[in-house]
Amino acid sequence: MTGGEIAVVVIGLLLLGLVTAGIVRVVRKRAGESLAPARTPAEIEEAAEQGALPPAADAAAEAAQPAAVAAKPARPAPRLVAEEPARAETTIEPLKVTLPQEKPSLKLVPAEAPQKALRAGLAKTRGGFIAKLGRLFAGKKKIDEELLGKLEEVLFTADIGVKTSQRLFDALRAELSRSELKDAGAVWGFIRDESIRILDLPDGGAIDASRAKPFVILTIGVNGVGKTTTIGKLAALLQRGGRKVLLAAGDTFRAAAVEQLEVWGQRTRAPVVKGKEGGDPSSVVFDAIKRAREQGYDVVIADTAGRLHTKVNLMEELQKVRRVCDKAEAGAPHETLLVLDATNGQNAISQAQTFKQAMDFTGIVLTKLDGTAKGGVILGICNELKIPVRYIGVGERVDDLRPFDPGEFGAALYEKAEEAPPEPQEPQEEEEDDEEA
Numbered sequence: 001m002t003g004g005e006i007a008v009v010v011i012g013l014l015l016l017g018l019v020t021a022g023i024v025r026v027v028r029k030r031a032g033e034s035l036a037p038a039r040t041p042a043e044i045e046e047a048a049e050q051g052a053l054p055p056a057a058d059a060a061a062e063a064a065q066p067a068a069v070a071a072k073p074a075r076p077a078p079r080l081v082a083e084e085p086a087r088a089e090t091t092i093e094p095l096k097v098t099l100p101q102e103k104p105s106l107k108l109v110p111a112e113a114p115q116k117a118l119r120a121g122l123a124k125t126r127g128g129f130i131a132k133l134g135r136l137f138a139g140k141k142k143i144d145e146e147l148l149g150k151l152e153e154v155l156f157t158a159d160i161g162v163k164t165s166q167r168l169f170d171a172l173r174a175e176l177s178r179s180e181l182k183d184a185g186a187v188w189g190f191i192r193d194e195s196i197r198i199l200d201l202p203d204g205g206a207i208d209a210s211r212a213k214p215f216v217i218l219t220i221g222v223n224g225v226g227k228t229t230t231i232g233k234l235a236a237l238l239q240r241g242g243r244k245v246l247l248a249a250g251d252t253f254r255a256a257a258v259e260q261l262e263v264w265g266q267r268t269r270a271p272v273v274k275g276k277e278g279g280d281p282s283s284v285v286f287d288a289i290k291r292a293r294e295q296g297y298d299v300v301i302a303d304t305a306g307r308l309h310t311k312v313n314l315m316e317e318l319q320k321v322r323r324v325c326d327k328a329e330a331g332a333p334h335e336t337l338l339v340l341d342a343t344n345g346q347n348a349i350s351q352a353q354t355f356k357q358a359m360d361f362t363g364i365v366l367t368k369l370d371g372t373a374k375g376g377v378i379l380g381i382c383n384e385l386k387i388p389v390r391y392i393g394v395g396e397r398v399d400d401l402r403p404f405d406p407g408e409f410g411a412a413l414y415e416k417a418e419e420a421p422p423e424p425q426e427p428q429e430e431e432e433d434d435e436e437a
């Protein structure tokens with residue numbers, strides 16, 4: 001072979017090599033394989049923390065390393081935590097509107113099977129007087145006078161209040177004597193059905209926000225009962241029904257109250273209208289209603305304080321807020337919800353009576369049913385107030401507010417009682433709650 005021929009063969013081989021490398025590169029790229037050197041798990045984590053990891057790569061990294069992801073409990077939590085630091089704020093003197101971030105990190109937790117979630121939320125409540133009743137009835141086929149005496153004792157020491165215990169017991173006696181009903185299962189069913197009758201008051205059910213636009217909901221209640229949390233959950237519930245919701249930070253008592261509502265605003269992507277700390281709650285609510293009308297919001301939910309800085313009576317202040325609502329939009333507030341905390345037991349009934357003497361409200365939200373054995377108080381509230389429970393709070397998550405359905409609730413409350421649940425563990429702090437309240 002001549003020198004020239006050797007040179008041609010070498011050049012040919014070089015060209016072939018280049019073409020082959022090019023083809024391999026194109027094929028790998030089409031197959032979606034990253035051309036960048038693979039990152040180590042540590043690098044992936046570091047990049048994610050710096051926000052430098054593109055979503056697809058993030059997902060791939062998570063899929064590739066389930067153990068590493070599972071070992072980081074902080075990762076799933078951002079579902080509910082607003083991560084972007086910058087908040088868009090529009091200021092129109094003297095009130096402010098906090099607009100939600102463009103892409104909040106909220107993902108609504110998929111709703112569990114409703115009845116199952118309700119049962120789980122009521123587990124502690126079932127551990128109260130219902131469990132005691134259950135133990136009383138366990139293994140009994142007949143009801144005799146002795147058992148009836150014990151039944152009376154359980155009812156009268158329950159958190160449902162004396163009046164309601166009396167009503168239940170009287171109804172039971174009347175029923176027993178009338179039909180000579182002696183069967184334990186039937187008595188159990190009777191107590192359940194009578195409880196449902198107590199809970200099933202007129203004008204109950206979930207809020208129908210289509211009645212007006214903007215539809216104004218005012219929330220009232222003493223401090224700490226769960227007003228702000230309920231507002232956040234209610235906003236999410238109404239949004240799921242297609243409503244555009246605006247929040248009004250009518251609790252001007254402390255800055256933290258406004259911030260707390262803003263967190264819920266970010267979670268639910270609902271703007272928050274707020275005023276100055278210590279300012280007039282009525283003007284905040286007035287402005288929110290006006291703004292809702294101008295900007296096409298369907299619903300305004302207003303927060304209010306549970307206590308005040310000044311000597312102004314809380315009830316007077318709330319009455320003023322109601323009057324101002326009506327000035328801003330005739331007929332508003334369309335619903336006023338009194339929020340009560342189930343862990344307060346019978347004190348919740350006295351709170352409700354105090355509010356009822358001072359002002360009108362159209363429904364009750366009973367919160368924290370998930371955390372107490374005193375949930376039976378719901379019977380006392382409905383029997384004594386004759387104002388329907390509209391929603392119940394069974395946890396702190398955004399989807400832990402449930403429209404109240406007496407039949408569904410009664411069924412969940414009295415379910416499995418004949419299996420005699422074990423003695424409930426009375427939480428220590430609940431006794432403290434009682435003393436405070």
Ligand SMILES: Nc1nc2c(ncn2[C@@H]2O[C@H](COP(=O)(O)OP(=O)(O)OP(=O)(O)O)[C@@H](O)[C@H]2O)c(=O)[nH]1
Nearest residue numbers: 223224225226227228229306367368393394395396
């Ligand atoms: N377990 C449980 N906790 C709840 C529920 N509702 C509210 N909470 C908690 O109760 C506490 C008080 O709730 P808030 O919403 O701040 O109560 P508030 O009535 O607005 O209180 P003030 O602003 O002080 O008047 C918070 O820690 C809530 O997370 C519920 O249904 N279940």
Ligand SMILES: [Mg+2]
Nearest residue numbers: 227228251257
């Ligand atoms: Mg609050």
